[in-house]
Amino acid sequence: MTIKNISWMAVLIVVLLLAACSGSPEAATEPQEQEPPQEQTQEQSQEQVQEQQEPSQNQPVDDLEGQPPTVSEAATTVMRSLKNGDMSQIAAWAHAEKGVRFSPYAYVDTKTDLVFKQDELEGLMKDPTERVWRTFAGSGEVIEMPYAEYHKQFVYDADFLEDAEISVNKVLGESTTVNNLNEVYSADQYDFVDYYIKGTDPGADGMDWRSLRLVFEKIGPDHALVGIVHDQWTP
Numbered sequence: 001m002t003i004k005n006i007s008w009m010a011v012l013i014v015v016l017l018l019a020a021c022s023g024s025p026e027a028a029t030e031p032q033e034q035e036p037p038q039e040q041t042q043e044q045s046q047e048q049v050q051e052q053q054e055p056s057q058n059q060p061v062d063d064l065e066g067q068p069p070t071v072s073e074a075a076t077t078v079m080r081s082l083k084n085g086d087m088s089q090i091a092a093w094a095h096a097e098k099g100v101r102f103s104p105y106a107y108v109d110t111k112t113d114l115v116f117k118q119d120e121l122e123g124l125m126k127d128p129t130e131r132v133w134r135t136f137a138g139s140g141e142v143i144e145m146p147y148a149e150y151h152k153q154f155v156y157d158a159d160f161l162e163d164a165e166i167s168v169n170k171v172l173g174e175s176t177t178v179n180n181l182n183e184v185y186s187a188d189q190y191d192f193v194d195y196y197i198k199g200t201d202p203g204a205d206g207m208d209w210r211s212l213r214l215v216f217e218k219i220g221p222d223h224a225l226v227g228i229v230h231d232q233w234t235p
Contacts, residue, residue, distance in 0.1 A: 068222040072168060075193035075214045078225055082156045082212075085148075091121035095217055095224040104134055104143060104154040106179040106211075106231040125151065137177065137234035154230040158210040164195035172196035173211035177234045185215050185227060192216065192227075199233075207233040 069077070074093065081089035094100045099117040103109065112134055116124060124147045133143040133150055143150070158164075165172060169187065171179060173196045185192065192215045199206035215227030 068220075071191040071193060071216055071223050072166070074216060074223045074225075075166075075195075076161075078214055079161045079195065079212075082151075082228075083159070083161045085125050085151065085156075087125045088122050090225070091118045093225040094118045094121055095226045098217070098224075098226050100225055101227045102133065102150070102155070103227065103229040104150075105137055105234060106175055106177045106181070106229065108180055108184045108227065108229060109134065110184060155212065155228060157230070158197050158212075160195040160197065160210075160212050164197050164212075167194045167196070168192075170194060171211075171213075173198075173209050173231055175231060175234050177231070179231075181213065181215070181229060190215055190217055190226070191223065192229075209233060 078090065078093050081087075081093075090100070094117070096118065099115045100121065101108070101110075101113050101115045103113045114131060114133060126148070128146050130144050130146055131150075133145070133154070135142055143154075145153075169191055171181070172194050181192065192213050194211060194213045196211045197209060199208040201208045209232065211231040213227075213229040213231065214225065215229065216223035217226045
């Protein structure tokens with residue numbers, strides 16, 4: 001073999017090697033994407049953690065319905081029913097065993113004040129029966145009338161729902177009549193809500209004030225209506 005032939009073979013080998021290198025898998029591999037900067041990666045991870053910690057807007061909240069109302073909430077519902085003359089609602093709030101006692105004045109007379117059970121309360125507004133509710137302060141005359149009339153004079157005789165100042169377990173209006181509410185309805189067993197409207201007639205020197213007290217027995221976290229006590233200035 002001549003030197004010239006050897007040179008041609010060497011060149012051919014170099015060409016074949018170059019062709020093999022250019023067609024290898026390593027040479028054909030596409031360049032990989034660059035990783036995002038470290039700051040961006042940290043920011044994304046923080047957002048993911050925040051999304052996991054914060055509740056979604058569509059996530060349901062705890063349902064508070066069905067929980068016993070507070071005494072203030074119970075009193076508001078009862079007072080609204082009294083304003084509307086809805087005695088069926090009053091019956092629903094009444095104590096199942098003790099019923100509801102009606103007192104025309106601050107002194108609660110446990111012997112003579114009338115008490116109505118749930119089944120009696122429902123139709124009381126339409127009952128024409130004249131009952132003796134006690135005697136008028138000052139004159140001593142017998143308070144004898146159907147409930148509907150008593151309701152106008154000794155229950156909802158002012159707009160207590162809209163105009164009254166409200167307190168819980170505190171008497172706002174004081175008259176000359178002895179107030180024995182806390183003696184009859186002890187604080188450890190009962191709550192009461194006082195709706196008080198101060199006098200507005202300049203000629204009455206403030207003596208035209210009115211008060212209605214709703215008394216509830218505590219039954220665990222719940223309340224049942226046991227007393228409706230009306231109060232006003234008495235001679």
